[in-house]
Amino acid sequence: MVDFVGRRHEMATLERELQKVTAGVGGERPGRCVMLRGRRRVGKSRLVERFAERSGAPFLFYAATGASPADDLARLARDAQVSTLPSAGLVAAARPQSWDDAFDVLAAALPTDRAGVLVIDEVPYLMDPDGAFEGMLQRAWDRVLETKPVLLILIGSDLSMMEALNSYGRPFHQRGREMVLGPLNxxxxxxxxxxxxxxxxxxxxxxxxxxxxxxxxxxxxxxxxxxxxxLSDPVSALLVSAERSLAAEFPPQAQARAVLAAVGSGERTFTNIARAAGGIGATPLQRSLELLMEKRIVAGELPVSLRPSKDRRYRVTDPYLRLWLHLLGPSMDEIERGRGDLTLARIRENWTSWRGRAVEPLIREALARMLPDGQLPAARVVGGYWTRTNDVEIDVVGADRAPVAKELLFVGSIKWLEQAPFDRRDLAALLRHRAALTDQPLPVVAVSRSGVDCQGLDAVYGPGDLLAAWPL
Known part of the structure; x- marks a missing residue:
């Protein structure tokens, strides 16, 4: 199934957790909990559904809707009716009016002589500001659920809220194992x-x-x-996925949407983002950027060097969302009129510059994963360096820590073009910029889509080398 290309590790982790529950049947506290988080539409729910189906264990899969508490509890009763728990009828018959009651009846419906699986999807929809749901979940786990042979899987797309669920000082702290499901690499x-x-x-x-x-x-x-x-289909996944994710993350009039659109359009500095977002003031802009960074939608990065810098640059973390904000979303009117060809022509015009910037984080991640490799040493951090005026900009900087390093390990340049190899002019520019960063003769690296046409480099990487950083 295409849903699970590259998901073997996560599937194996869930299987091991269920095996531990099975091994504890008859014990005092055999229950185990997994908290699975990941951005919307990466396949979290489908992964867990497939795991539960394959496991052969009786299971209940419940998905919160974000509606009223009464509607969510009514949905629980309906989901119980189609579950494979042997006593699931208890949940439907009880019609619980609170989550305290719901957890009690769920515990009664779980088998005692074999392992079962209980899944609660979209947990952040149930989490209220005063922590009432978390308190009820903690009490139910400590009092009854953990005493049952159950694998409880809590799923959520709001990364910051799911991290908070297991954080110090919160009711459910250290009661479950955290798992993160990322996009396909x-x-x-x-x-x-x-x-x-x-x-x-x-x-x-x-x-x-x-x-x-x-x-x-x-x-x-x-x-x-x-x-x-x-682009010829207005309801293709490429066109609708981003809007659906954003609608779930932000209210339609949220100021953060305007700020996100500005960052997605290519603006990277605080001043330029403020201008592109309609002249927003410094304080509300800072609040919006903090919200976007808290939700892991935007990253705010500082240059890696031996000296501190305040020249933070912002980028949308998901390259697909960046493409949608910059070129797809603003073109939806013409796509819906059947003129996706105009949008395609615009993407072609912008492709080289857009891709050149968008591919940089992936390349840095690949280098961090694959080193050391005989050419370069391991680097705890692979980032970039720039000055406020952009007269010096280095695509790749390896260091022992960030943003202020104790030791710089290498510098590099990325040239990601179909027809133009990395040449002596690119090397000369890299050496000039290295001299502006440090007087140390750091190793110099070329990352090129189309090969290298010069001497004097300490390491060279192409697409095949980088792809090997993610073993299948």
């Missing part, structure tokens, strides 16, 4: 779509590694064929 995207290394990186950028979008990419098809087909 470039190697997994390439394997799923039948693409070569360079094309796999392009597909990873456009789809964001979201399985739902990847599933609409014809096997072996090129980037422009896929885009042409997706």
């Amino acid at each position: 470039p190697a997994e995207v390439g394997q799923m779509l039948g693409l070569g290394p360079a094309e796999a990186f392009d597909a990873a950028l456009v789809t964001g590694g979201l399985p739902l979008i990847c599933a609409e990419w014809p096997h072996g098809a090129g980037l422009w064929d896929f885009l042409g087909e997706a």
Whole structure:
């Protein structure tokens, strides 16, 4: 199934947790809990559904809706009716009026002689500001659920709220194992779509590694064929996934949406974001950026160097969302009029500059994963360096820590073009910028999509080298 390309590790983790529950049947506290978080549409719910179906254990899968508490509890009763728990009828018959009551009846419905699985999806919808739900969950776990042979799986897309659920001082602290499900990485995207290394990186950028979008990419098809087909369908996953995720994250009039749109359009500095967001004031802009960073939608990064800097740059963390904000979302009117060809032409015009910036975080992640490799040492941090005026900008800086390093390990330049290899002019520019960063003769690295046409480099990496950073 395409849903689970690259999900073997996560599936194995859930299977091990269930085996521990099975081994504890008859014991005092055999129950175990897993808290699974990840951005919307990465396949969390489908992964857990498939795991539960494969396990052979009786299970109940409940998904909160974000409606009223009464509606969510009524949904629990309905989901219980279609579950495989042997005594699930108790939940439907009881019609609990509070989560305290619901957890009691769920515990009564769980088997005692074999392991069962209880899944609560979209947990952040149930979490209220005063922590009442978390308190009820903690009491139910400590009092009854943990005494049952149950694997409780809590799923959520709001990363900050799911992290808070297990944080120090919160009622459910240290009662479950945390798991993170990320998007498909470039190697997994390439394997799923039948693409070569360079094309796999392009597909990873456009789809964001979201399985739902990847599933609409014809096997072996090129980037422009896929885009042409997706842009001809206003309800394709490529076009609707971002809007649905944003609608779930923010109210329609949220100021953070305007700030996110400004960052997504390519603005990176505080001043330029404020201008692009309609002249927003410094204090509300700071609050919006903090909210976006808390939700892991935006990253605020500082240059890596031996000296402190306040020149923070902002970027949208998901490359697919960045593409949607910059080129797809603003074009929805013409796409809905059947003129996706105009949008496709605009993407072609902007593709080289957009991709050149968007691919940098993926390349830095690949280098951090693959080092040391005989050419370069291991680096705890692989970031970048820039000055306020951008007269010096280094794509890759390896260091022992960030943003203020004790030791710099290497510098590098990224040239991600189809027809132009990394050449002596690129090397000369890298050496000039290295001299502005440090007087140390740090190793110099070229990362190039189209190879290298010069001497004097300490390490060279192409798409195939980078893709190997994510073993399948």
